[in-house]
Amino acid sequence: MLKFTPILLAVAYAFVMYRFSVWRTTQELNRLSSELADPILKHMTDRLAAALDLPRIRVHIYEIDPVNGLAAPDGRIFITRGFYRKFQSGEVNADELASVIAHELGHVALGHSRRRMIDFSGQNALRTALAMVLGRFIPFIGPWIAGALTSLLAARLSRSDEYEADEYAAALLTKAGIGTEPQKSLFRKLEKLTQARAGAAPAWLMSHPKTEERIGAIEKLEAKWG
Ligand SMILES: [Zn+2]
Numbered sequence: 179m180l181k182f183t184p185i186l187l188a189v190a191y192a193f194v195m196y197r198f199s200v201w202r203t204t205q206e207l208n209r210l211s212s213e214l215a216d217p218i219l220k221h222m223t224d225r226l227a228a229a230l231d232l233p234r235i236r237v238h239i240y241e242i243d244p245v246n247g248l249a250a251p252d253g254r255i256f257i258t259r260g261f262y263r264k265f266q267s268g269e270v271n272a273d274e275l276a277s278v279i280a281h282e283l284g285h286v287a288l289g290h291s292r293r294r295m296i297d298f299s300g301q302n303a304l305r306t307a308l309a310m311v312l313g314r315f316i317p318f319i320g321p322w323i324a325g326a327l328t329s330l331l332a333a334r335l336s337r338s339d340e341y342e343a344d345e346y347a348a349a350l351l352t353k354a355g356i357g358t359e360p361q362k363s364l365f366r367k368l369e370k371l372t373q374a375r376a377g378a379a380p381a382w383l384m385s386h387p388k389t390e391e392r393i394g395a396i397e398k399l400e401a402k403w404g
Pocket residue numbers: 281285339340343386
C-alpha cells in the first residue's frame with residue numbers, strides 16, 4: 179500500500195487540479211460575459227436551432243480582445259468581443275460567424291469541451307502525475323518522458339477534435355441552408371490576418387490545425403455528400 183501512496187496522491191492531485199481549473203474557468207467566464215443580443219446573428223442562430231430541432235441557441239460574448247470562439251465545459255458557447263468587433267466592422271460576415279458558432283456547437287455535441295479542459299488547464303496536473311509515476315521507475319528521464327507524452331497526447335486529441343468539430347459544423351451549416359463556403363472563407367480571412375500582422379495570429383487559428391488542411395478536409399466532405 180505504502181508503495182502506491184505517491185501514485186494515488188498524484189492521481190488525487192490531478193483530479194483536484196482538474197476540478198479547480200473547471201471552476202476557475204467558469205468563474206472567469208461568468209464574470210466577463212453576457213448573452214449576445216444581435217438581431218442579425220439571432221437570425222443565424224435561429225436557423226441553426228431549427229436545423230437541430232432546438233427552440234434556440236444561446237451565444238455569449240466573452241469580453242476579451244483576441245479573436246476566438248470557445249465551448250465551455252458546461253456547454254455554453256462563447257464568441258470573444260474581438261471576434262464580434264470583426265463582424266461589426268464587416269471584416270467577418272454573419273454566415274462566417276455562424277460557422278464559428280456551428281464549430282463550437284460541434285465541440286459541445288461531441289463531448290470535447292469537457293476533455294479540452296484537461297488539454298488546456300489540467301495538462302500540468304497530468305504531467306505532474308505522470309512524472310511522479312514514471313520518475314519512480316525511470317529516474318532522471320522519467321519526468322522528461324512524462325512531459326513529452328503529455329504534449330503528444332494533448333496535440334493528438336485536440337487535432338482530431340478540430341476535424342470532428344469542422345465536420346459537424348459542415349453538416350449543420352449544410353442542413354441549415356448556409357452551406358460550407360463561409361467555413362472556408364473564414365479560414366482564408368483569418369489566415370490572411372495572420373500574414374498581414376506577423377506573429378499576431380488569432381487565437382482561434384493557433385489552437386487549430388493548418389488552414390489548407392482544414393479546407394481540404396471540408397472539400398472532401400463536400401465531394402462525399404455531393
Ligand atoms: Zn475548435
